[in-house]
Every structure is written in C-alpha cells, then in structure tokens.
Amino acid sequence: MYRTFGTATLRDKGYDGASLADLSAATGLAKSSLYHSFPGGKEEIALHVLQHLDAKLARALFEPLRSKRPPARKLAAMLATIDEHYDGGRAASLLGRLGASAERLAFRRALGHAFGVWLDAVEALCLEAGLPSAVARARAEDLVVRLEGELVVAAGTGDPAVFARTLGALRRSLLAPPTDD
Amino acid sequence: MYRTFGTATLRDKGYDGASLADLSAATGLAKSSLYHSFPGGKEEIALHVLQHLDAKLARALFEPLRSKRPPARKLAAMLATIDEHYDGGRAASLLGRLGASAERLAFRRALGHAFGVWLDAVEALCLEAGLPSAVARARAEDLVVRLEGELVVAAGTGDPAVFARTLGALRRSLLAPPTDD
DNA sequence: GTCTATAATAGGATAGAC
DNA sequence: GTCTATCCTATTATAGAC
Numbered sequence: 210m211y212r213t214f215g216t217a218t219l220r221d222k223g224y225d226g227a228s229l230a231d232l233s234a235a236t237g238l239a240k241s242s243l244y245h246s247f248p249g250g251k252e253e254i255a256l257h258v259l260q261h262l263d264a265k266l267a268r269a270l271f272e273p274l275r276s277k278r279p280p281a282r283k284l285a286a287m288l289a290t291i292d293e294h295y296d297g298g299r300a301a302s303l304l305g306r307l308g309a310s311a312e313r314l315a316f317r318r319a320l321g322h323a324f325g326v327w328l329d330a331v332e333a334l335c336l337e338a339g340l341p342s343a344v345a346r347a348r349a350e351d352l353v354v355r356l357e358g359e360l361v362v363a364a365g366t367g368d369p370a371v372f373a374r375t376l377g378a379l380r381r382s383l384l385a386p387p388t389d390d
Numbered sequence: 391m392y393r394t395f396g397t398a399t400l401r402d403k404g405y406d407g408a409s410l411a412d413l414s415a416a417t418g419l420a421k422s423s424l425y426h427s428f429p430g431g432k433e434e435i436a437l438h439v440l441q442h443l444d445a446k447l448a449r450a451l452f453e454p455l456r457s458k459r460p461p462a463r464k465l466a467a468m469l470a471t472i473d474e475h476y477d478g479g480r481a482a483s484l485l486g487r488l489g490a491s492a493e494r495l496a497f498r499r500a501l502g503h504a505f506g507v508w509l510d511a512v513e514a515l516c517l518e519a520g521l522p523s524a525v526a527r528a529r530a531e532d533l534v535v536r537l538e539g540e541l542v543v544a545a546g547t548g549d550p551a552v553f554a555r556t557l558g559a560l561r562r563s564l565l566a567p568p569t570d571d
Numbered sequence: 572g573t574c575t576a577t578a579a580t581a582g583g584a585t586a587g588a589c
Numbered sequence: 590g591t592c593t594a595t596c597c598t599a600t601t602a603t604a605g606a607c
Contacts (some may be wrong), residue, residue: 223490225406229583241585242591250583306490308546309404309482320546350543350552351559355532357546358539362531365489365501365538371531378532409600422603423573431601 216258220303224255224310252315255307259319262303266323269294270330280338280384287334288376291356298363298372305357327353331383338384352379397439401484405436405491433496436488440500443484447504450475451511461519461565468515469557472537479544479553486538508534512564519565533560 218227218235229251233240247253273286295302308320328349335345355375363369399408399416410432414421428434454467476483489501509530516526536556544550 223404223406225404226491228581230581238590239592240583241593244584245590301490302542304546305486305542308542309487309490310407311545311548317548321548324543324547347555350555351536354536354539354543354552354556356539357542358535358537361483361486361489361538361542362505362535364492365485365505367492367498367502371535374528374531375535410602411600419572420574421601422575425602426572 214258215254216261216303219255219258220301220306223306224251224313227251252313256315256319258303259307259316259323263319263323263326266326266330270327271333274330274333274337280334283334283337284383285380287330288380292372292376295356295360295372298359298369300360301364302357302360305360324353335384340384340387344387348383352383355379395439396435397442397484400436400439401482401487404487405432405494408432433494437496437500439484440488440497440504444500444504444507447507447511451508452514455511455514455518461515464515464518465564466561468512469561473553473557476537476541476553479540479550481541482545483538483541486541505534516565521565521568525568529564533564536560 215227215232215235218231221227222231229240229243232243232251232254236243243254244250247257249256269290270287273283273290276283278286294300304320304323307316311317311320328346331349331352332345335348336342340348356379359372359375363372396408396413396416399412402408403412410421410424413432413435414424417424419427424435425431428438430437450471451468454464454471457464459467475481485501485504488497492498492501509527512530512533513526516529517523521529537560540553540556544553
C-alpha cells in the first residue's frame with residue numbers, strides 16, 4: 210500500500226504530463242515495481258491517488274464538523290485546513306488537474322465522488338448554521354467553485370496572493386444570512 | 391497565418407495531452423507542414439493559439455464597453471458572450487488548461503497578459519458603474535475566479551448546469567453597491 | 572507550402588532473474 | 590517485491606521531393 214505518492218507528481222504535472230518515469234523517480238520504485246502494485250498502470254495509480262485524496266478530504270472536512278464549536282469556528286478550521294492543503298494558493302488542485310482528463314470514465318466516478326464529499330461537508334456546515342436547504346447547497350457550490358477557480362487564476366497570473374483574499378471573503382460570507390444569493 | 395486552429399484540440403486535451411498528430415488531424419496539415427509555419431513546434435503552436443485567444447478576449451470584452459448603454463446592459467452582454475464562448479459550461483477553459491503547464495515560461499507571459507486583459511475589462515465596467523477602485527478590482531478577480539472555477543467543477547462533477555447559476559449570480563451581484571465585499 | 576519518409580527519443584508496458 | 594533488460598508504439602522533429 211506503499212508510499213502512496215506520486216500525488217505531488219500528478220498534481221503538478223497532470224495526468225498526461227506525468228510519465229511513468231516521473232512517478233518512478235517520485236516513489237523511488239522502478240517502473241516494473243509500480244506495475245506489480247498497480248497492474249493497470251498509470252491509470253490505476255492515478256485512481257489510487259484520487260481515492261487517497263477522497264479519504265483525506267472526508268477526514269479533514271467532516272472531522273471538524275463533529276465538534277461542538279459554533280459553525281463560524283468550524284468554518285474557520287475548515288478554511289485553515291484548505292489553506293494549508295493548497296499551500297496558500299501555490300499548490301495546484303489534484304481534482305482540477307485530473308478533471309481535465311475526465312473523459313476517462315475511470316476518473317469520472319472518483320472525481321464526482323470526491324467533489325461530492327467536499328460539497329456535502331460544506332453544505333452540512335451551512336445547514337448547521339441555519340441556512341435553508343437550497344441556499345446551503347448553492348453556498349457549498351460557491352465555495353468549491355471559488356477555491357478551484359482561485360487556484361486556476363493564481364497559476365495563470367503567477368500571483369498566489371489572492372488566495373488569501375478569497376479565503377477571507379468566504380469566511381465572512383459563507384454563513385451569512387441569505388439575502389441577495 | 392492559417393486555420394489558426396488547434397485551439398479546440400489544445401483546449402480539450404491540454405498541452406501534454408494534445409500530440410502533434412492530433413494537431414495535424416485538427417488542422418488538416420501534415421506534421422511537417424506545421425513545422426514550416428511554427429518552427430518551434432508544439433510550444434510555438436500553443437503560444438500562437440494563446441495570442442489568438444488574447445486578441446479575441448480583447449475584442450469580445452472591450453468592444454461592448456464602448457457603447458453608451460448602461461453598465462448593467464454591458465455586463466449582460468459580456469456574460470452572454472462568455473456563456474457562448476464556454477458553451478454554457480460544457481467547454482473547458484483554454485487559459486485554465488494551459489495554465490496547468492505554466493512552468494513553461496513561454497506561457498507565463500502570455501497567460502498573465504490574457505488574464506490581465508480579462509480582469510481589466512471587468513474592472514473597467516465596475517468602475518464605470520461607480521464602484522470604488524479597490525472594490526472594482528476585487529470584483530473583477532471574483533468574476534474571473536468564479537467562471538474558471540465553475541468550469542473546473544462542471545468538468546469534475548459532470549454537471550455543466552451550475553454554470554448558468556453562476557452567470558446569473560454574477561449578473562445580479564457584480565455591480566451591486568459595495569457592502570460586505 | 573505541402574507532402575512522404577525517416578530518424579531519434581520518450582512513453583507505456585512486459586519478462587524473467589533475484 | 591524489487592530489480593535490469595527489453596519490446597513496441599507513439600511522439601517530436603528533420604530531410605528532402607514536389
């Protein structure tokens with residue numbers, strides 16, 4: 210079950226950009242050794258990495274919800290986790306990168322599930338804060354959309370600084386009473 | 391100067407995923423013919439496509455600003471153009487895709503410029519609507535972030551429908567008086 | 572400017588020794 | 590389970606005819 214990684218390689222280079230040689234170098238295992246653990250080759254490796262992220266997301270996002278702190282605190286904790294995970298906007302999104310290769314139906318299910326986990330966690334937080342059901346879902350979508358978009362724009366403009374601004378905006382607005390939404 | 395395209399191929403498959411064979415098929419030109427026009431190979435082709443998009447963005451986004459219609463109308467026109475360009479959320483973002491290969495410094499400049507053009511156009515619209523300078527820039531960033539993020543999430547979840555919701559939200563909120571922002 | 576042909580290399584994948 | 594060696598194909602790129 211291994212140094213499950215290759216995660217950073219796939220995140221940074223994308224599915225097509227990451228070669229087996231890259232993954233071999235990153236894991237310290239020869240290519241043929243990778244095939245021993247993952248007979249399906251690169252696709253199976255990527256899938257494994259995705260499922261690993263899925264589990265990590267579930268842990269990182271749902272765990273904080275179980276405490277008895279007020280929703281605003283939980284949101285802050287959630288955003289701090291996200292900030293760390295994405296290295297303040299400098300790291301790319303694995304979900305975004307692999308989503309680019311989402312024609313591969315092997316990835317569709319896994320990606321859909323991972324995004325679902327994320328959206329469900331944020332939605333649950335919104336509901337706990339007393340927002341109506343429809344608003345909660347829309348707010349959750351908005352959070353995920355803005356974070357993923359932020360990473361795209363940060364990479365495109367070379368400026369990761371705006372990531373912090375978006376995190377701040379989300380912290381202030383996500384749980385606000387519904388008005389214009 | 392050619393069927394400048396290959397655009398769709400690069401947008402759909404990404405830089406690493408699009409082979410010269412793909413680009414050859416898409417343009418109808420033999421690979422060696424592509425090298426005649428673009429001695430720098432795939433990288434030069436991608437750069438050319440990026441610059442073409444840059445020009446298209448400038449045309450599509452700044453042109454509407456020149457009319458005498460009220461800002462809200464201009465915004466609606468801008469969003470309609472964007473909706474069409476991204477096929478209602480079904481088409482990927484070329485900027486996002488090539489941004490994934492932004493380590494290539496050849497792309498950094500071009501990407502930064504294209505995003506700058508887009509941001510400037512939206513900022514100009516916000517300023518025209520009377521928003522303070524800092525708010526205008528932040529709103530512009532927010533629009534671009536949300537649209538790029540929307541495309542990532544649409545691809546990842548397989549659901550392009552939320553794109554329309556985000557366009558609607560932007561139409562209603564982009565030029566609103568500054569409050570919580 | 573466009574083509575066919577071909578070179579050179581990198582990529583994904585397998586065989587078989589240890 | 591890990592390695593070296595190898596295979597085959599795809600990929601980038603060039604040469605040279607038309």
